[in-house]
Amino acid sequence: MMTSYPRELQIQFDQRVPMRDGITLSADIYMPVGNNGEPGIYPVILSRTPYMKAEISLETAKYFVRNGYIFVSMDVRGRGDSDGEFVPYFNEGRDGYDAIEWCAEQPWSNGSVGTIGASYGGRIQWLAAVERPPHLQAMIVLVPPSDPFVETPTGTPSPMHLCWLHLVSGRALQSMDVVEWEQVYEHLPLVTMDERVGRSIPSWRTEMQHTQLDAYWEPLCYQQRFDRVKVPVLHISGWYDDEQIGTPLNYAGMTAKGASAEVRASQRLLMGPWGHNTNADSRFGAVDFGSQAIIDLRGEQLRWYDHYLKGKTVDVGAPVHIFVMGKNEWRDEQEWPLARTQWTPFYLHSQGRANSRFGNGMLTRVKPAVEPVDTYLYDPANAVPFITDATSSQIGGPDDYSSLQRRDDVLVYVSEPLSEDVEVTGPIKVDLYAASSAPDTDFMAMLIDVWPNGFRQRLCDSMVRARFRNGMDKPELIEPGQIYHYTIDCWNVSQVFKAGHRICVQVTSSAFPKYDRNQNTGEPLGQTTELAIAEQRIYHDAEHPSAVVLPIIPAR
Structure with a gap:
């Protein structure tokens, strides 16, 4: 028998929700109204935000209420109408637990609670989940930040x-x-x-x-505690989300270490061609990802909640649903990274002059033998820009780096034009052998798709700060002139490099203002104004085979 849900909407504004320390938080309750004027009893979806609950929730709330849910939108502690002091993230685990359990106890709740939220509202779901609230049954987490220093491994x-x-x-x-x-x-x-x-x-x-991973940051670390999370999670992000690294990490972590076999099997990853604002537009910057780029994301979310909050037998989709850029189509997979991945090193080569896109830097699958070193000067007073808008609402995108690759402090290694399509889907790692004249410095790496028309599309990138080469909890300065092996996690991508395109890796020592400028002095981070110029040396020979390791997906 088909169940119909009431269409009328009743809102209870500014309901005070007590926390364990006596502080009350403000929640707006969106609920269906039945024929008798009463709301009835339904599963609850909870959204907690620092961005003003009334500003972001109405359309979402109306959608879920129409489909038989009560939607609770709450200002986090110290924001909007909620009491207390806002200290980003540090109260969210306990407050999230208390809010979930409050929702479960209300007369209009059937005791089954799900959570939803993006960015800040994504990370705080994880912080609440590791506290194990008994009535939390499912989460939908969009574009969440990771643990401290995962996205910005700089110490600052x-x-x-x-x-x-x-x-x-x-x-x-x-x-x-x-x-x-x-x-x-x-x-x-x-x-x-x-x-x-x-x-x-x-x-x-x-x-x-x-400025290092210490006890202060421990309350915000959730990615080592997936064994405490016991709920199904729909993980959603975009390849150009500026906090993208966390979503695939969280999916992989939960499928490996979730609290039970059932929980580990109930994870789903969804990655689109989007930035931090998911499912917003098929066009991002100069790149049009086609008519398939935008999907019925709310429908995906509704099916998730119907299955895990209502117990309906509905198809929630394959474990992994990804948009393959370049080919511009969605594809289902069974795991992340993909089991059929061929991890393939592409080695850096040059005749000692890889500086700029006019140099002789090359990228091939042939391991280097004897080759001269590439050198450049890194001057923090003239840092290499990272292409982005001025505010942090979206940091970077599929931008054209052809103009920046005119600089001599940017090393450019590029393959020959491809004779056939090559799919790269998965985590990107760069092994870099480098020396510096400074006691501390940075090295940045970026993967780029070079189009036949000269457009150089940024795909993904990241960096390593030399003093943190052994971990964010183990700072140690380097010996000037000594060669070190650095591993740079360049996050994830799914891109088909089309025939005629070329694969490119860019190496430099700044990406400002995405990352702060290393001042090259070795002094305590963030406390001084002195700047020093560093001579950087990148090695690629038999003993020092610098390379980007690409996850090649063989054609089916």
């Missing part, structure tokens, strides 16, 4: 993080347009950068005092 927050901290200062959202952010990012020392904004931001100052 990204300069663009200050933009976000300004946005969520006080109880209401602040205007980002009134600040000249590009001037702010130039400010040194980093620790006083908030002065340049014109606002005291205590969280920035506090983070700048903890």
